[in-house]
Amino acid sequence: MLNQQVLDNFNVERVSLVQNGLLVLMLWAIVNILVCVVAQYYYSGFKKQFLLMNVYWNLVNLALSLFGIFSQKEQVEDMLLVQTIEAQFSLEKVLLFNGGLDVGYVFLGLWLVQKSLEVSKNQERLRGYGYSIIVQGLWLFLFDLTFYAFLNSHGNLLLALIKEG
Numbered sequence: 001m002l003n004q005q006v007l008d009n010f011n012v013e014r015v016s017l018v019q020n021g022l023l024v025l026m027l028w029a030i031v032n033i034l035v036c037v038v039a040q041y042y043y044s045g046f047k048k049q050f051l052l053m054n055v056y057w058n059l060v061n062l063a064l065s066l067f068g069i070f071s072q073k074e075q076v077e078d079m080l081l082v083q084t085i086e087a088q089f090s091l092e093k094v095l096l097f098n099g100g101l102d103v104g105y106v107f108l109g110l111w112l113v114q115k116s117l118e119v120s121k122n123q124e125r126l127r128g129y130g131y132s133i134i135v136q137g138l139w140l141f142l143f144d145l146t147f148y149a150f151l152n153s154h155g156n157l158l159l160a161l162i163k164e165g
Contacts, residue, residue, distance in 0.1 A: 002161055007084055010158055011076035014088060017154055019069060021147045026065035028139070029058040046116075049128025057136045081162070088155045095148040102144055105137030 032054050040051035079087070112130030116123045 002081060004078065006161060007079060007081060008077050010154075010161065011079050011084055011087070014091075014151070014154055015072065015076055017150055018072065018091065021143075021150070022065045022068045022072075024147075025061055025143065026069070028143070029061035029065060032058040033062065046124040046128035046131070049125045050132045051128075053129040053132035054136065057132060084158065088151070088158060092148060092151050092155060095144050095151065099141055099144045099148065102137050102141035105140065106134050109133030109135075109137060 036051040036054040036058075040048050040055070043051060109130045109132070112126045112133065114130075116126035116130060119126065
């Protein structure tokens, strides 16, 4: 059986991984917001709409990352093995689900770009928003899969510890 100190260390490292991932998301959002707010004054048409959607999208990313960072009050010391396993693998499932949503965002963006070619009203907005959603969806897909890979690797350590222990 694993001793409690080993489990506590594992859980502290998992929470640290999550915090670091949320910080990456927060920094992406802040940089996007700042760059796009300034840049949108230099462009018009679909490029301006692209930049505006990036701002809107990343305001949501910023809110989600801040919420995640400040609401993570999980008590990691003295977690039982079963609680540790549940916490680890539920996080992994969320990231895989998010990866699926990210693919959906890319297809939504592609649909908006295609729709912009078929309509005369709001054509620039549809095109700009579409390209923005494609870019943001692709970035989130890479982010979620990378984040998953780190967490999954960490989860494999837990499996190894269980086999040893």
